[in-house]
Amino acid sequence: MGCIYGLVALGFVLIYKATELVNFAQGDLLMLGAFVCYMFVVWYGVGYWVAFALAIAIVGGFGAVLDATVLRRVIGQPQFAVVMLTIGLGAMFRSFASLTWGSEIYTLPTPFSARTTRLGGVTVSHEYVAIIVGTVVLCALLYAFFTYSRVGVAMQAASQNQLAAYYMGIPVKRMFSLIWAISAGVAAIAGVLLAPVSLIDINLGFIGLKAFAAAVLGGFGSIPGALVGGVTIGLIELFSGTYLPQGVKDVAAYIVLLLVLAVRPQGMFGTVGRKKV
Amino acid sequence: MRFAFKTSYDHDLGLFRDPVQRRWYAALLAAVLLLPWAVPDYLSDVSLVFIYGLCGLSLMVLAGFTGLVSLGHAAFLGIGAYAHVFFLQDLGLPWVVSVALAAALTAAAGVLVGLPALRMTGVYLTIATLAFALIIQEVFSRWERVTHGLKGRPVDKPVIFGVSLASDASFYFLCLALLIGGLWLTANVLRAPTGRAWVAIRDSEIAAQSMGVHLARYKTLAFAYSAALMGAAGALFAHRIGFLAPDIFSVLLSIQFLLMVVVGGLGSLHGAIYGAVFVAMLPVLIAQMRDTTPQWAGHVVGLLGRDAGAAAYLAVDRFVKQPGLEPGIFGLILVLFILFEPLGIYGRWRKIQLLFSTFPLYKRATFRRQKTYMRSERLR
Numbered sequence: 001m002g003c004i005y006g007l008v009a010l011g012f013v014l015i016y017k018a019t020e021l022v023n024f025a026q027g028d029l030l031m032l033g034a035f036v037c038y039m040f041v042v043w044y045g046v047g048y049w050v051a052f053a054l055a056i057a058i059v060g061g062f063g064a065v066l067d068a069t070v071l072r073r074v075i076g077q078p079q080f081a082v083v084m085l086t087i088g089l090g091a092m093f094r095s096f097a098s099l100t101w102g103s104e105i106y107t108l109p110t111p112f113s114a115r116t117t118r119l120g121g122v123t124v125s126h127e128y129v130a131i132i133v134g135t136v137v138l139c140a141l142l143y144a145f146f147t148y149s150r151v152g153v154a155m156q157a158a159s160q161n162q163l164a165a166y167y168m169g170i171p172v173k174r175m176f177s178l179i180w181a182i183s184a185g186v187a188a189i190a191g192v193l194l195a196p197v198s199l200i201d202i203n204l205g206f207i208g209l210k211a212f213a214a215a216v217l218g219g220f221g222s223i224p225g226a227l228v229g230g231v232t233i234g235l236i237e238l239f240s241g242t243y244l245p246q247g248v249k250d251v252a253a254y255i256v257l258l259l260v261l262a263v264r265p266q267g268m269f270g271t272v273g274r275k276k277v
Numbered sequence: 278m279r280f281a282f283k284t285s286y287d288h289d290l291g292l293f294r295d296p297v298q299r300r301w302y303a304a305l306l307a308a309v310l311l312l313p314w315a316v317p318d319y320l321s322d323v324s325l326v327f328i329y330g331l332c333g334l335s336l337m338v339l340a341g342f343t344g345l346v347s348l349g350h351a352a353f354l355g356i357g358a359y360a361h362v363f364f365l366q367d368l369g370l371p372w373v374v375s376v377a378l379a380a381a382l383t384a385a386a387g388v389l390v391g392l393p394a395l396r397m398t399g400v401y402l403t404i405a406t407l408a409f410a411l412i413i414q415e416v417f418s419r420w421e422r423v424t425h426g427l428k429g430r431p432v433d434k435p436v437i438f439g440v441s442l443a444s445d446a447s448f449y450f451l452c453l454a455l456l457i458g459g460l461w462l463t464a465n466v467l468r469a470p471t472g473r474a475w476v477a478i479r480d481s482e483i484a485a486q487s488m489g490v491h492l493a494r495y496k497t498l499a500f501a502y503s504a505a506l507m508g509a510a511g512a513l514f515a516h517r518i519g520f521l522a523p524d525i526f527s528v529l530l531s532i533q534f535l536l537m538v539v540v541g542g543l544g545s546l547h548g549a550i551y552g553a554v555f556v557a558m559l560p561v562l563i564a565q566m567r568d569t570t571p572q573w574a575g576h577v578v579g580l581l582g583r584d585a586g587a588a589a590y591l592a593v594d595r596f597v598k599q600p601g602l603e604p605g606i607f608g609l610i611l612v613l614f615i616l617f618e619p620l621g622i623y624g625r626w627r628k629i630q631l632l633f634s635t636f637p638l639y640k641r642a643t644f645r646r647q648k649t650y651m652r653s654e655r656l657r
Contacts, residue, residue: 258412261405
């Protein structure tokens with residue numbers, strides 16, 4: 001569970017890192033990813049891995065289109081406009097999903113379903129192994145991409161100062177579309193990985209709210225931070241469900257979020273600086 | 278074009294710009310006072326508009342004038358509503374005292390959220406208020422002694438000084454009185470030093486701080502004031518819906534409030550009211566569309582042939598009757614407004630006004646945004 005939070009948080013972090021926008025529709029992109037994969041697997045009978053790839057491609061492409069058509073227009077407007085915009089978009093996605101796929105609850109069959117491995121005395125279900133392995137691999141890939149590849153560094157430059165990056169010959173607009181595509185793709189991956197564990201319905205997107213807690217805990221804008229934050233939130237939820245009174249489990253993530261924001265707003269791995277006038 | 282010649286300082290200090298404006302407002306007041314006799318059937322809908330107006334006013338102070346965007350205002354509304362009902366029905370306090378206490382309690386909750394919020398900027402604050410709202414909603418459903426949990430809790434009709442306000446018309450006047458009171462108070466606060474400090478914080482925190490505005494004090498004050506208004510609105514809201522349940526005060530309601538201030542036009546009191554009218558009327562409008570759109574589509578397609586018409590009728594009917602369409606429409610409207618009219622209905626109204634008053638000389642560029650690229654806000 002914690003890894004899923006981490007993955008969704010990763011999506012937030014990617015977009016924030018590159019464009020300084022906070023995407024409140026991230027959870028809904030995750031939901032779309034899960035639904036698209038479900039549609040291919042169950043309705044059209046496509047193999048799981050093909051459907052997985054298709055879901056990533058479709059949702060990723062959708063993210064890029066979204067940036068090119070809608071989000072590009074609000075760059076430079078106050079952050080608040082973007083928040084509102086993505087909230088509106090999220091509501092539209094949910095509505096779209098309920099109109100297209102109905103409001104029933106589905107389960108996604110996967111090759112990992114109902115198989116377990118014994119690992120040093122602990123029985124682990126393959127679904128969870130898939131989540132953990134997927135998260136770690138993805139995280140490592142993205143980290144390497146941002147640190148070592150030319151495009152990744154260009155993205156960081158575009159995020160720090162658009163104008164300066166533009167003068168240096170970086171195609172800022174294309175970078176932003178790319179980052180949205182990557183982020184939406186990550187959301188789709190998270191959705192597909194989550195689908196067998198949880199169930200698919202239109203409210204799957206609300207997991208995005210808990211992922212906020214993970215992203216903030218790790219420090220917005222730090223990729224390893226998102227992962228660590230996600231795992232921490234997952235563990236806190238688990239333990240508070242076991243040791244604390246009923247009801248605390250559901251809100252534990254938000255309580256942690258408030259505490260972190262009050263005590264250390266930059267999170268565990270965040271950086272702070274003060275704007276110079 | 279009309280110019281306001283100011284011949285004394287009183288002109289600058291007055292609530293209204295000139296006698297013409299004052300007369301317009303008087304006419305509006307008269308119209309609103311006479312409304313119960315004009316449309317007696319829709320009074321409870323109009324009361325809801327007034328309550329939403331109060332909510333919009335509250336969020337407008339915080340988001341539109343202080344620049345602190347909150348996604349947790351439904352929680353404040355809920356605190357106000359539950360507190361009022363608790364004071365009124367469990368402790369048996371008089372109505373006026375109960376509302377005042379509810380507003381004070383909500384203001385205290387606002388300060389509580391506002392205090393950690395002082396260290397955050399922009400979107401962090403939005404996330405924090407969202408988290409707060411989710412926690413409060415959980416509290417509503419768990420704290421059964423006060424809120425009666427998920428079973429919900431019925432609310433009596435208001436009785437003030439022994440006078441029962443059970444009828445729609447009397448409740449209408451109660452809402453109207455509170456809304457006008459709230460508007461008058463807010464308009465005055467906004468042109469006092471406090472309001473100017475809020476606007477300064479919105480435009481630039483650093484500049485405001487350099488000019489001697491105590492950031493912490495004024496931000497907390499904005500939170501408290503906004504929450505208190507929301508608390509009073511919550512008390513009315515409780516009477517209006519007559520039955521409180523935790524899931525009423527969901528994130529969706531907070532989003533509706535934000536929709537209200539954005540659609541109305543950020544940074545204007547008019548905007549809060551326009552937005553309230555819009556948001557309160559939208560579900561009614563959608564419900565009507567649900568009934569009429571299939572017929573209309575059936576007629577249009579029916580021109581091609583009777584079978585096609587009937588098929589279109591059924592298809593559209595099935596489409597619009599599906600649940601989950603409404604939030605999508607809300608979302609769509611929000612997106613369209615942010616993209617094409619960030620100043621909201623009030624901004625559009627100003628543009629039309631300017632178009633007529635400067636008729637051949639109107640320039641589109643008057644309202645153009647200045648800043649078109651972005652610099653990092655990370656280095657605050």
